Amino acid sequence: MSLWEYANPTRFMATTRRIVPVVAVLSALCLAVGLVWGFFFTPDDYRQGSTVKIIYIHVPSAMMAINAWAMMLVASLIWLVRRHHVSALAARAAAPVGAVMTLIALITGAIWGQPMWGTWWAWDPRLTSFLILFLFYLGYVALWSAIEDPDIAADLTSVLCIVGSVFAMLSRYAVNFWNQGLHQGASLSMDREEHVADVFYYPLLLAIAGFVLLFVTLVLVRTRTEIRARRLHALQMRARMA
């Protein structure tokens, strides 16, 4: 059986009806355990103090922000190449979730920056490129909601997603370049080599799993809603013609 059969709306609805509760419960479990573990039962970092606890929401949301866009890109390509409606609607469903993830990463980062860097916001390349990603999400969602015809909207947003991805990468390099010449204190940059100790590592993994599962749950539910909305639209169009 080919994977593409799940792109059939009826089959998709039938399958996901069974899957959604499972994923929802799993994600709630992972999130609860991971966050509670992280929040209550991990020691403070010797340098960052208790702020290190923010890592359990900051890092997972930052990862999901990027992964959501990647998923939308793949779904858009599938729609443009194979014309599977479910994938176009899944891209549409993922966008607001991705936008909220980006927002969470930005907000937690900003809150974290206040004690660590002494400022809410610095035009650090990583932060800046996240802000740009947020703008792309906004534009994508706005374009979806501005066009009435669902197929045309799917086509145009897919084109935007692809072109936007290229420009998002380009912006990343541009931003990196732009901030290079500036005497930004080393303390401002996040050191990727800095190892996270095991005490922080396992709850972090759980939290990440929780965010991934939460994303999957939300996207599935929203895709189901979009499919229903699409059928509603079709019924209304038929009624208008009759």
Added chain:
Amino acid sequence: MRRLILRDLALAVRAGGGFGLGLSFFLIVVVLVPFALGPDTSVLSGIAPGVLWLGALLSCLLSLDRIFALDYEDGTLDLLACAPIPLEGVVIAKACAHWLTTGLPLTLAAPVLGVLLNLPVPGFWWLVVSLALGTPALSMIGAFGAALTVGIRRGGLLLSLLVLPLYVPTLIFGAEVARRGAERLDLGVPLALLAGVTGAVVALLPFASAGALRINLR
């Protein structure tokens, strides 16, 4: 009039052209400024009040052409002109709805964006005050410009051109209040002047705008 405002708000929410887009534009302009000027936070924080005021003004500007043009195109404006409410009231209601969908959200969002530009902390409060006092004037002047250009197809650029010079006094006093607020200087005079400009604009321009509308409907 209350009905007209409510209807315009409903339209703005439904059509998705209201709150969201203006705010996003504001956000983008503020984000673009450091790209153009460089990421040096000390420079940015010095010019932050002015940049925020300019950004608010520009996002206000971009939504002006919706004030009357949509109603003109579908004939609603003709019908409103024949209705038993004065055209001045229509203008005020329209400007009011525009302010509620643009000026008010911008005012509320400005402090958040102030964070991005490292606006000094005492500046936040005065930024909000100056925007709250100044944006009604922006909407009213904008409604006047929109009334002047309502019959022109794709008149957006012309509208911006007409309106921008009219925005100068508001911008000067508003940005001055915000800047002095950020630097903890005395700001009584510009504040009074800003309030004066807004008061005068709101009191007088509805008549001019209604006149312009009447001429354009002929």
Added chain:
Amino acid sequence: MRRLILRDLALAVRAGGGFGLGLSFFLIVVVLVPFALGPDTSVLSGIAPGVLWLGALLSCLLSLDRIFALDYEDGTLDLLACAPIPLEGVVIAKACAHWLTTGLPLTLAAPVLGVLLNLPVPGFWWLVVSLALGTPALSMIGAFGAALTVGIRRGGLLLSLLVLPLYVPTLIFGAEVARRGAERLDLGVPLALLAGVTGAVVALLPFASAGALRINLR
């Protein structure tokens, strides 16, 4: 294609929507900046290259919705899509006409406005070079955004929202070239990157834009 460019130029000149308005908007934005930021010349001259780039970008933005919308509304776009010229050619011609009526005049006018902002003398030359290299990309990206939003009534604000994030790389490299030029720093790398971005955009985006147009004409 040559014909299409000539026709668009003729239309821009006749309808008065072309050169004049974009330039005036540029002028006004640049004039407003000192009002918003305060008249301190040393501050202004430091940020002058960035302000000029931002102003050019915004005036470019405001004229984008004219690229396809007028032709869409009066049916010309339908007819062009049926004509024996590829839609990609139409897009290139349109972007080209937009650049000739907007980017080129802005580039030429920028040094004059640089005087208003006390742009350091060595900056003039590099400002012009960076704008000349960067504005074609602005027009082409703008044409892509206009193609995406051509069917949407009063889509101007949405168009800005879609296009501005796409402008980020061009703006960063362009403003960097202008700034380094003004400060007599080495600018080979950003100049090469700016040229690269423009080249890639002009080479690839016509296809995406033509695709978007085809979808919108359905």
Added chain:
Amino acid sequence: MMPDLGKYAGTVLGAYAATLLLLAVLVLLTWARGRAVRRRLEEAEAEAKEMRRG
């Protein structure tokens, strides 16, 4: 029960509160729209069935 967050209590709690709030809003909106669409679809189905019969 509550761990000692030291001088960063506001920071950490603020970050968690903001996150949970945003996630809650997202989940609620998702749920509300799902419910609204499902209800409207059921109405439309009923109407369509009636039209076919009548």
Added chain:
Amino acid sequence: MALFEVEDLSCARGGVPVLEGVGFALAPGQVLVLRGPNGAGKTTLLRTLAGLQPPLTGRILPGPEVLAYGGHADGVKGALSVEENLTFWAGVFGTGSIAGALEAFDLKRLRGRAAQNLSAGQKRRLGLARMLLTGRPVWALDEPTVSLDAASVALFASALGRHLEGGGAALIATHIDLGFPAEVLDVSRFRAVAAPVDGLDGAFA
């Protein structure tokens, strides 16, 4: 006694006089149909009477405030539902309930539908239903039956009939047959003589 009276009216469009010396009177219960080829000036006349543009000369009695104008465009907001559209206008004109208007133009079934999802004929019906909510005695309609099918034209005719019975009057510009008898005023009779532009003053007539 005339409900509405026009004396020696001339009106211009785009600066050029189009009609001259128009005069007529409407009694309660009377319908006057305006006819004339394209460009004769029917729309211009109706807009002048509705007070949307000032007449060059002449008098309109008692004035535009007794007139309810319905133009080429319907003034319908696509994003609002049928009901919201009508409620808005009922509020503006201060006339209470919209139930009668919904009834008269068979819009009950469509009341919750967004106006942009209506077909052209349904949209036109919505535009006509608005006339009932103005509560004004004289209806001035520009091509009211465009894009209406026969059943809808009959709905319009009966709504108009009730309006006339209630002491109202109507002024209707149209090219097509309305399906009921009515007095006709040929607008081309009043066509402004293209006065030769004499000297420089003539250009400013």
Added chain:
Amino acid sequence: MALFEVEDLSCARGGVPVLEGVGFALAPGQVLVLRGPNGAGKTTLLRTLAGLQPPLTGRILPGPEVLAYGGHADGVKGALSVEENLTFWAGVFGTGSIAGALEAFDLKRLRGRAAQNLSAGQKRRLGLARMLLTGRPVWALDEPTVSLDAASVALFASALGRHLEGGGAALIATHIDLGFPAEVLDVSRFRAVAAPVDGLDGAFA
């Protein structure tokens, strides 16, 4: 031998199938008039044939490149003169002189006039004159005689006649009588059965 042939075509508008199983062939010299009530799908069919939207199924032979499409909108630029408008299109289609087109639609006197100062009928004539400049054998026209007076309709008929004599063909959607005999294709025959949207897949048909 058919100049243009359509087999088993279905087309959709706004995602909803409108016509199904459309098939016909046009021989040189043949005119086919498309009829059908408002919303039957005439415009949709013409746009599909012109290649502006892809058909759902079916074949169009030899393809859109033999068709010259003239839609509801004239594609006339108000700021340009009549002559400039026509010269532009002649350039796009690579067909030489515009003299013949000016002659055929009596536009000689108007050649220097800006198109925005034309009356609706004159503007329509300008739009039709464009067809002569495409040099394509099959004209696909949507309501070509709207707002034309009798004399202009005759001009159109004779231009069309010459086009047919030269081996061309035409496909004309219209509600009104064209004033000359022609074969009729009733589009409503092909109306897509409003398939009950069964199950979720139906929504994506």
